[in-house]
Amino acid sequence: MSFGRPPSINSGFKVSPPDRGSFPLDHYAECKEQMMLYINCLKSNSSTSTACQELSKGYLHCRMNRGLMQQEDWESLGLANTGKSAASGKDSRDNPMSSSPASNS
Amino acid sequence: MTSKSNLDQTSSSPQPLIQRPIRVGPMPRYRSREEMYAVRAQKNRSLLMYTGAVIITFLGLTYAAVPLYRLFCSATGFAGTPSTRTQAASGPEFPEWMPEWLKTLLSPSTTAEDRFAPSRLIAVDPADNPKSRRFKVTFSSSTSTALPWTFRPAQHHVYVLPGESSLAFYTAKNNSKDDIIGVATYNVTPDRIAPYFSKIECFCFDEQKLLGSEIVDMPLLFFIDKDVLDDPSCRNVEDVVLSYTFFKARRNQQGQLEPDAPEDVIQKSLGFESYELAKKASDESSKGAPRD
Numbered sequence: 001m002s003f004g005r006p007p008s009i010n011s012g013f014k015v016s017p018p019d020r021g022s023f024p025l026d027h028y029a030e031c032k033e034q035m036m037l038y039i040n041c042l043k044s045n046s047s048t049s050t051a052c053q054e055l056s057k058g059y060l061h062c063r064m065n066r067g068l069m070q071q072e073d074w075e076s077l078g079l080a081n082t083g084k085s086a087a088s089g090k091d092s093r094d095n096p097m098s099s100s101p102a103s104n105s
Numbered sequence: 106m107t108s109k110s111n112l113d114q115t116s117s118s119p120q121p122l123i124q125r126p127i128r129v130g131p132m133p134r135y136r137s138r139e140e141m142y143a144v145r146a147q148k149n150r151s152l153l154m155y156t157g158a159v160i161i162t163f164l165g166l167t168y169a170a171v172p173l174y175r176l177f178c179s180a181t182g183f184a185g186t187p188s189t190r191t192q193a194a195s196g197p198e199f200p201e202w203m204p205e206w207l208k209t210l211l212s213p214s215t216t217a218e219d220r221f222a223p224s225r226l227i228a229v230d231p232a233d234n235p236k237s238r239r240f241k242v243t244f245s246s247s248t249s250t251a252l253p254w255t256f257r258p259a260q261h262h263v264y265v266l267p268g269e270s271s272l273a274f275y276t277a278k279n280n281s282k283d284d285i286i287g288v289a290t291y292n293v294t295p296d297r298i299a300p301y302f303s304k305i306e307c308f309c310f311d312e313q314k315l316l317g318s319e320i321v322d323m324p325l326l327f328f329i330d331k332d333v334l335d336d337p338s339c340r341n342v343e344d345v346v347l348s349y350t351f352f353k354a355r356r357n358q359q360g361q362l363e364p365d366a367p368e369d370v371i372q373k374s375l376g377f378e379s380y381e382l383a384k385k386a387s388d389e390s391s392k393g394a395p396r397d
Contacts, residue, residue: 016304017309017310018304018305018306018307018309018310019220019221019303019304019305019306020305020306020326021306021311022306022307022308022309022310022311022313023306023307023308023323023324023325025308025313025314025315025321025323026321026322027316027319027321029320029321029322031322032322035259035274035322035324038272038274039259039260039274042260042263043260046264047260047261047262047263047264048239048263048264049263049264049265049266049269049271049272050228050266050269052272053269053271056271056272056326059272059324060272060326063324069306075223075226076221076223076226077226077270077305077326078223078226078227078228078268078269078270078305078328079270080223081227081228
């Protein structure tokens, strides 16, 4: 907005595009069930995202299968450490954080 | 009066009546005028060579400045150079004859740290790092008044660890009967956490077309970089608010201005309401062959 001003804490914010771009729109609600499972899991686990990582994997897997998302391996999406590896052939990383205790899959 | 002493030493000729240029060093002796011209020509040629070399050097530096500047910026992160992996994947414009090592040297993101490298996407367990804590990310949404959409987050907040990638959803409903294209932008508060907030994939900055009366769920995959734990200015940050705002898009994918009113209203304003319009190539309902 103002050019040439000295940097401040607020100047650290730069709106940046997402790394993988934009999700295509799910016009036919093909993955809605996985989404509802994930939302319900969040509600029952006091909105802690660690507990519901398996379901987020399920949702993204659904998207990949329907062509609504580019095929990516779980490591590059940061979802490799939840125990079971899904579509990709990569083995999950050995992680000190053990697999999620309260996942509802 | 201005004659120097060396003139007196070297020449046995009489004192010059006209002022000669001041010369440092002994006066050169030539056997003939041609020899003097030849020596001078040689000196001129060597001067020309040096000048030409300097010009070419600076021209070359001008061309080399672009990749050098890129290298410098990505190495020091000066002026907010973004470092995303997909930028490198799309590949800068290097000619084919360049060897691979030179290409990797000159491409920007090799020297910059990769924000989305898989090693950064591992959650930091409080058992491993006592500084690690859960951040409460609250989702907020708003729309522009010109956009007749209902846009809400599907979950109110999420507790995430640094480095942990989480999924979040927003629901958008087009309340009008027309197809409307919207574009979203986002904001993260507090500002000090904004450099650490990274989105892997979302629905922002891309035109999203919602058909009339359609409801769509929009996902978002994000994480908070684990370097936030080492930032002293962020040590008291526990709440993060991520807000998305949807605006009505005015331009289509070809960058052309798109009307934001129905077609008949536009044609009426132009005075063409009683005329039959030719079908557009982009018209989905048209059965004619595409133009190109």
